[in-house]
Amino acid sequence: MDKRYKVQVKDLHKSYGSNEVLKGINLNVKPNEVVCMIGPSGSGKSTFLRCINKLEEPNSGHVYVDGYDIADPQVDINKVRQNIGMVFQHFNLFPNMTVLQNITLAPVQLGKMSKEEAKKAAYHYLDLVGLREKADANPSKLSGGQQQRVAIARALAMKPDVMLFDEPTSALDPEMVGDVLEVMKNLAKQGMTMIVVTHEMGFAKQVADRVVFFHDGDIREQGTPEEVFDHPQHEDTKNFLDKVLNV
Amino acid sequence: MQSNHWKKFITACIAVLGIVIGWQLVEPQQASADEPTYTFATNNTFEPFEIQDSKGGYSGKNPGIEIEILKKIAKHEHFKYELKPMSFNGDLQALESGQVDAVIAGMSVTDERKQKYDFSTPYYTDGVMMAVAKNSKITSMKQLKGKTVSAKSGTSAALFLKKNQKKYGYKIKYFDSSNTMWNDVKIGNTAATFDDGPVLQYGIKEGVPLKIVTKKPIDAQPVAVGFQKGKNLELQKKINDGIEWLNKTGQMKQIIDKYTKGNKTAKNSAADRTIMGLLKTNRAALLRGLWMTIELTIVGIIFAMIFGIILGVLGIMNNKLAKGVSSVLIYIFRGIPMIVLAFFIYMGLPNVLGHKVPLFLAGVLTLTFDEGAYIGAIVKGGFEAVDKGQWEAARSLGLPYGKALLQVIAPQGFKLMVPSLVNQFIITLKDTSILSAIGVMELTQTGTVIISQNMEGFKMWLIIGVIYIIIITLLTWLSNYVQKRMA
Numbered sequence: 001m002d003k004r005y006k007v008q009v010k011d012l013h014k015s016y017g018s019n020e021v022l023k024g025i026n027l028n029v030k031p032n033e034v035v036c037m038i039g040p041s042g043s044g045k046s047t048f049l050r051c052i053n054k055l056e057e058p059n060s061g062h063v064y065v066d067g068y069d070i071a072d073p074q075v076d077i078n079k080v081r082q083n084i085g086m087v088f089q090h091f092n093l094f095p096n097m098t099v100l101q102n103i104t105l106a107p108v109q110l111g112k113m114s115k116e117e118a119k120k121a122a123y124h125y126l127d128l129v130g131l132r133e134k135a136d137a138n139p140s141k142l143s144g145g146q147q148q149r150v151a152i153a154r155a156l157a158m159k160p161d162v163m164l165f166d167e168p169t170s171a172l173d174p175e176m177v178g179d180v181l182e183v184m185k186n187l188a189k190q191g192m193t194m195i196v197v198t199h200e201m202g203f204a205k206q207v208a209d210r211v212v213f214f215h216d217g218d219i220r221e222q223g224t225p226e227e228v229f230d231h232p233q234h235e236d237t238k239n240f241l242d243k244v245l246n247v
Numbered sequence: 248m249q250s251n252h253w254k255k256f257i258t259a260c261i262a263v264l265g266i267v268i269g270w271q272l273v274e275p276q277q278a279s280a281d282e283p284t285y286t287f288a289t290n291n292t293f294e295p296f297e298i299q300d301s302k303g304g305y306s307g308k309n310p311g312i313e314i315e316i317l318k319k320i321a322k323h324e325h326f327k328y329e330l331k332p333m334s335f336n337g338d339l340q341a342l343e344s345g346q347v348d349a350v351i352a353g354m355s356v357t358d359e360r361k362q363k364y365d366f367s368t369p370y371y372t373d374g375v376m377m378a379v380a381k382n383s384k385i386t387s388m389k390q391l392k393g394k395t396v397s398a399k400s401g402t403s404a405a406l407f408l409k410k411n412q413k414k415y416g417y418k419i420k421y422f423d424s425s426n427t428m429w430n431d432v433k434i435g436n437t438a439a440t441f442d443d444g445p446v447l448q449y450g451i452k453e454g455v456p457l458k459i460v461t462k463k464p465i466d467a468q469p470v471a472v473g474f475q476k477g478k479n480l481e482l483q484k485k486i487n488d489g490i491e492w493l494n495k496t497g498q499m500k501q502i503i504d505k506y507t508k509g510n511k512t513a514k515n516s517a518a519d520r521t522i523m524g525l526l527k528t529n530r531a532a533l534l535r536g537l538w539m540t541i542e543l544t545i546v547g548i549i550f551a552m553i554f555g556i557i558l559g560v561l562g563i564m565n566n567k568l569a570k571g572v573s574s575v576l577i578y579i580f581r582g583i584p585m586i587v588l589a590f591f592i593y594m595g596l597p598n599v600l601g602h603k604v605p606l607f608l609a610g611v612l613t614l615t616f617d618e619g620a621y622i623g624a625i626v627k628g629g630f631e632a633v634d635k636g637q638w639e640a641a642r643s644l645g646l647p648y649g650k651a652l653l654q655v656i657a658p659q660g661f662k663l664m665v666p667s668l669v670n671q672f673i674i675t676l677k678d679t680s681i682l683s684a685i686g687v688m689e690l691t692q693t694g695t696v697i698i699s700q701n702m703e704g705f706k707m708w709l710i711i712g713v714i715y716i717i718i719i720t721l722l723t724w725l726s727n728y729v730q731k732r733m734a
Contacts, residue, residue: 055642055643078642078645078646079645081643086639086640086643088636088640092637092639094637094640094655094659105654109650109654151640154644155643158644
């Protein structure tokens with residue numbers, strides 16, 4: 001475990017039956033770094049992201065977050081997860097609660113804040129995503145883009161050091177994508193460590209410190225946006241970029 | 248908000264539970280002053296030995312030969328008694344399992360039974376008689392070849408029929424109560440019925456449209472009180488002393504004559520037999536039965552919900568053992584017919600436990616396990632139907648399994664379950680009628696008892712059926728209202 005890194009992944013393997021989806025991944029993420037993961041569907045990038053907070057159990061290898069190895073059964077995964085925010089493709093807001101309750105649930109239940117503090121914090125994050133007036137609304141009354149921004153606020157309310165985004169704009173109508181990306185850009189500017197699985201190449205180009213190209217369960221190529229987008233070294237990368245950029 | 252509702256609900260459940268348990272604990276103590284209390288199994292349709300009044304009890308002026316005898320003996324020998332009216336078969340099983348201390352139900356003393364039970368001094372001689380429909384041409388057993396005859400299972404009439412089946416070539420149909428058995432003869436399903444002489448005589452005197460064709464009682468046998476072999480010797484002695492005293496003082500003959508000679512017991516034969524009249528006469532009994540049905544339903548549903556939620560939660564856990572336990576329990580209790588489960592708990596378990604299971608408790612346990620298994624399957628399905636993303640979102644925030652389940656999954660799951668649960672509650676209400684088989688005096692059993700006195704099967708079952716429809720309609724309305732409020 002290297003103290004310089006916020007997230008350190010070592011030789012991570014994951015299979016579903018005989019199908020190996022991750023074939024020994026190594027990746028280090030420094031504090032404040034924004035890493036965008038791109039690649040064809042089925043290349044393993046989402047599975048990799050879900051291994052970082054143990055939503056998927058790795059078969060072997062190590063994932064260190066803040067110095068805790070999540071593969072170690074001695075480590076209390078619930079504690080580690082409190083420091084890893086996650087945003088899902090389908091938002092996954094709790095439909096049985098209001099927007100405000102969605103955000104205050106975890107901080108209050110986990111004893112991080114009193115009810116009053118949590119409410120204050122919730123309004124702060126709702127301001128950040130521009131949805132203060134929706135605090136008492138039911139999630140089902142919001143548009144997809146609004147729901148995703150609430151989901152981001154919900155994750156932020158736990159004051160995580162790392163944020164994981166799993167294709168956060170894939171399920172959105174095109175006109176909603178901009179608002180969500182704007183929120184993410186602001187987060188990046190404020191120095192949040194972020195790992196983002198995305199198909200938004202423009203966002204990756206503009207915001208990422210590093211772009212990681214996944215292919216067939218492995219990292220084929222990585223580097224600065226310029227390196228990967230403008231001077232791709234690997235044939236697979238070129239093919240992929242040809243397909244997504246020249247539509 | 249949500250969690251507040253649950254808290255209120257759970258508090259309410261615990262309160263009801265506490266009341267019921269408290270009541271169960273307090274009730275038996277009221278009976279036990281300084282005199283010992285014995286429990287007697289008896290027959291609910293066995294005139295003239297036992298005659299229940301319109302409230303289903305024996306507190307009327309003519310409670311029957313054996314009840315009057317017991318009443319006198321109890322007073323003379325200083326003990327208290329509690330009566331459990333059941334079918335005769337139920338009486339015997341209850342005695343064997345120790346649910347009761349003795350059986351007083353026109354029980355004839357046979358050699359076979361003597362091996363199994365102890366008997367008191369006989370107080371009556373009883374023989375089997377054959378009766379046919381009023382317009383039947385059958386006059387002797389020789390005419391029964393190929394025909395169907397009936398007797399109550401476990402009675403000496405049944406033994407007699409079995410013994411002579413080859414000789415006369417009839418088919419035997421067994422019943423649990425005289426009333427249904429006689430009715431079967433009346434409507435022509437069975438050619439002849441074999442029952443205890445005095446029972447038949449009394450019934451015919453009260454208006455049953457049968458006639459007795461036997462001249463002399465067949466297999467005349469003495470009637471006595473039965474006890475578990477070698478147990479309750481103290482009670483046996485008290486009963487024997489009492490019978491001796493009754494014989495000596497001539498009271499025994501008085502009591503028996505009252506029911507078999509003359510017209511002293513003639514009941515209110517001119518009573519109102521319209522539906523309104525029947526409702527009026529049997530109002531108290533019906534209300535008591537209805538209340539017992541409601542009580543069983545409510546307490547049963549509460550415990551079945553608790554059991555079902557436990558099964559459901561075990562069933563969705565990421566633990567093979569928990570999952571296995573849940574599926575096996577659901578499989579077993581859904582697989583056993585409820586009536587078998589009731590018999591097992593009420594009459595089977597006491598053999599192993601060594602003490603009796605109170606009737607109400609046995610009923611509630613039966614409902615808990617049977618309905619609980621169905622509710623378990625519903626709860627499991629409801630939780631599983633909640634989007635997997637909800638689990639992931641909750642867990643990724645750092646919420647532990649239990650908190651994620653309670654705060655996020657359960658409220659959504661229960662909303663999905665409500666229609667199935669309501670359906671199960673209605674089934675539970677109807678299923679309480681099955682508990683009449685072990686003698687719980689709920690609505691159905693109350694109906695059986697009332698009909699055994701007035702023989703108004705059609706009208707009474709109509710009344711009972713309508714009562715069930717009414718309470719089920721009310722329950723449906725209530726649940727629709729709750730569902731609307733929840734939406």
